[in-house]
Structures are given as C-alpha cells and as structure tokens.
Amino acid sequence: MLERDRIEEDGTTLEGYEPQATRRQAADGESSRANRGWWDRNADEYQSEHGSFLGDDRFVWGPEGLDEAEAGLLGEVAGRDVLEIGAGAAQCSRWLAARGARPVALDLSHRQLQHALRIDGGPGKGVPLVEADAAALPFRDGSFDLACSAYGAMPFVADPVRVFREVRRVLRPGGRWVFSVTHPFRWAFPDEPGPEGLSVAASYFDRTPYVEQDEEGRAVYVEHHRTMGDRVRDVVAGGFRLVDLVEPEWPAWNSQEWGAWSPLRGNLIPGTAIYVCERAG
Template sequence: MFQDYEPEATRRNAGDAESSRASRGWWERNADEYQTEHGAFLGDDRFVWGPEGLDEAEAGLLGPAGSLKGLDVLEIGAGAAQCSRWLAAQGARPVALDLSHRQLQHALRIGDDVPLIEADAGALPFLDSSFDIACSAYGAVPFVADPVRVFREVRRVLRPGGRWVFSVTHPIRWAFPDEPGPEGLSVSASYFDRTPYVEQDEAGRAVYVEHHRTIGDRVRDVVAGGFRLVDLVEPEWPDWNSQEWGGWSPLRGNLIPGTAIFVCERD
C-alpha cells in the first residue's frame, strides 16, 4: 500500500520501538523503487560500501579476499544481499539478514544462493560465537536509536578475534543540507545536535527515522559495544563516479566526506 500524503519532516526524539517500526514500514513501501533506482550501481553480486563506490574487492576491509574462504559471515541490513553474494563468490559462508521482507524478496528475485533471515539487528537470532565476520553497508546502524545494543548483539554472535565492519553517513554531513548541488555546501545546522531526523504521517507517527551520532559518539559506541576500533575509513570521491545519489554527488564528494566506515575487532 502506498501513502497518499507527503510526510512531514521534523527533528524530534524517537525511541527503539518507533524507529524499528518506521524502518520496517519504509523499506516495505520503498524497496521496489530503491532497487530500480540503485540496482545497476549496486550490481547483483558486488560489495559496495557507499555511494562513493568504494568496493570491498579493492578496499579489503574484511581482510584479503583470499582469506575469506570458509569463513562464516553475517551481513546486517543486507537489502537484496548483493554484498553477501560477493562474499559467497569468495568462498565465504554468508548469511544475509534484513528487517524488511520486501527487500529480502528482491534478494530471492536475484538468486537463492544465500541464506536469508528476516530479523531485527537488535535481537539477532543466532547462537553465541556463530560468525567470524559481521558487516553492514549502510544497513541498520544509522536507523537504530540504541546502536550499542546492536553492537553488543554483534559481539555476542562473533567468535573471539572476529571483525565487525560497518558504514554510515559521515557525521559531518548532518551539519549540511541533504542536497547534491551548491545549496548543500553551506552549514545549516549544528553538528552537535543529536536530535533524530523524523518523517511522520498526518497522525504524527514516524514513517522514517535516522539517528545522528558524532564521530566521537560512534567511537564511544564501538568501545561500549565491546570492540576495538582498528581503522576509520573516509572514502574519497573517485573520478569515475559521476552519479548523484540523494545528497551525495561529485561536487560535494570532492569537498567533504560522505561516508564513514568503522573497522572493529572483538577481543
């Protein structure tokens, strides 16, 4: 069912339950459009960390491609499981988890070669120490009110020494309008305002929620979740990428970072 109104954009508090309901509903309504618009860029079996186009095959943030063979890997917020499909091609044993049933239907449309799980990242349906690696390319983390709870769940299902790598919108972007052109280059809000961005319906119910954390907040959350931060990657905009994706664009990407990737390890 498609909404016949224009949601109201605001900044207000939104807790775990409201954020989870909003995310599930948003992706159920918008998965088709998202895959139509971005499917060619994402590919069917490519691991892309963000709109800049940084490819895991090049970055090796999970480890050298040859080292992934035989490893159990959990992808959180997998969407149509493109990243998991790439992992399977490297010989890994991926499991693709997403909150949205419709997104996972797109994963099945592309292929049935990866196990799919519909679940919330804050309550992972796996036994302790089930995976060697967990990863998330813009999945789950930006949309949850309590990222530490998610990180602790990830730590629980990882084996000792396991790696957790996730990408999010770069926190500095919250100080700028979400526009790809020149109007998106002037600071319009406080970087330190952590009030969530919420789109709500006519009854005031959230239909989309995104949570802002500063770089320092993210680092503290990683530590509170039981991880060591071993790298923080801020991809530069490559010359080959001429696309606009929401507020991401070559103009902005050449001046300010758009993505932050946190590379963490479990002791």
C-alpha cells in the first residue's frame, strides 16, 4: 500500500508517519469514515499519478485497461439514466454522457469530486455530481436504467449486500448493475508488483479486513475481502441475477505498473473481477 500521513484529531498530518497495517474487523461506520478521509487526503496524488491513464472521459474497468468501448458490458447507454458509484473525478460518467447517456456521478470523497469540477471547468459545466455514501443513495426508487462502478465503493464497504439493495432500489425493472473489484484470488498473495507478489502468503478464505490504523488504533484506510463465492451470493442476496463474470487478461500493449498490478503478475494471475448483474424482479 502507499505510505500514508499521520492523521491528527484536528485534521493535520505528520509527514513521514506510516500507519500500522493489520488485519482486524472494521464495521460500516468505521470503514466509511476511514475511507472518506483517505480519499480526501490522497485524491490529489491519485489523480496526478493515474490521471493520464484514466483520461478525462474514458471508461476503463481496471488497471488492465479494459475499456467499456470494447467490452460493452453495460449494453446500449444512449438515452439511459446511469448512476456511477464511486465515480472519483467522473471520467466514466463523461464517457457515458458523450455517448448520449444521462449520467450522475456519485462519490464519498469531496476532494475527488473537486477534481471532477476541475476537469469540467467549474460547477454546472459537466455531469451532475453527488457526494454521498453508496449504502444510502439519495435518490427515489426507480430513478435509473443502469448503474456502474469501476473499482468504486465495493472494495471498501463492510456490508456489500446493503449497497446492492440500495442499487436495486434505485434501478428500474430489468436494470443492469456492473461493478469491478480486485479479483478475490489476489488476497492470498502479497500486495507487490514484482516476483515477491507471486507466492501465496495468506489464506484466500480469511475474510478479515485489511486495515491501516494510526497510533491510537483508529482506522485510516480499510479494504474488505470477499471470496468469489461470497460475491456471487451477495449479488443474489441483494436482489440481482449474475449474468456474466469477466476476468480481464493483461493486454500486450499495457506496460505500466499500478500499485500491485503489473505485466508480470497480470500475465500469470487475475487482477480484476467484473460482475455483470441484472435487477431481479
């Protein structure tokens, strides 16, 4: 993981402090607070480091570089109302808008949405932006035809079924919900892009969250692990049918490393899982 700054109660930081990484339980509230704070603090670095890969109006499903333009997992988007969850700087939503969709970009992080405003050139000049938690969507029932999330929200929530039920609520009958996350298989390996990341170091079946915490034991970053079977059961419990499961292969053209994603690992083990779901009932 990236080195974090120390977080003081007054919001200031102490440069050079690296939080303690551990595996422990972290409930909804703690996870949400920790990840909102982390993304607010690290949005500038994230957009600076990955902005050229993401583009201003590109819909990419993960570090492998699979584009929605190629994959077509959402189906026809023109004329559709689309909710992007965990939108970051709303790159995917801009791509959707350019193809005739009516997207709304939602994110937990205020700072990420400020980057969306920067790219758009100011308020009212781009897609609608909403700051909210994915587990409590501020929309009426049946507001959208499609929902999508490219590595947004789902890796960071303690109760994915609660999110799925919220997404189902705001979708119209037959609506499609497509989201990508770190491939569950990766949790058995060290989070390293080189050869050291190719040896199994932990149990794939250990669902204990990955937590970075400060000196007081307060979480400042949380990721939650679900096995492949867990994800499928969560999708069904949330009121969806799983219609496809995509595991992108690493393409020959992609030579970049993105954190623990790399051509070395990508050519040997899966890095991303994309779940294509439809609203049941």
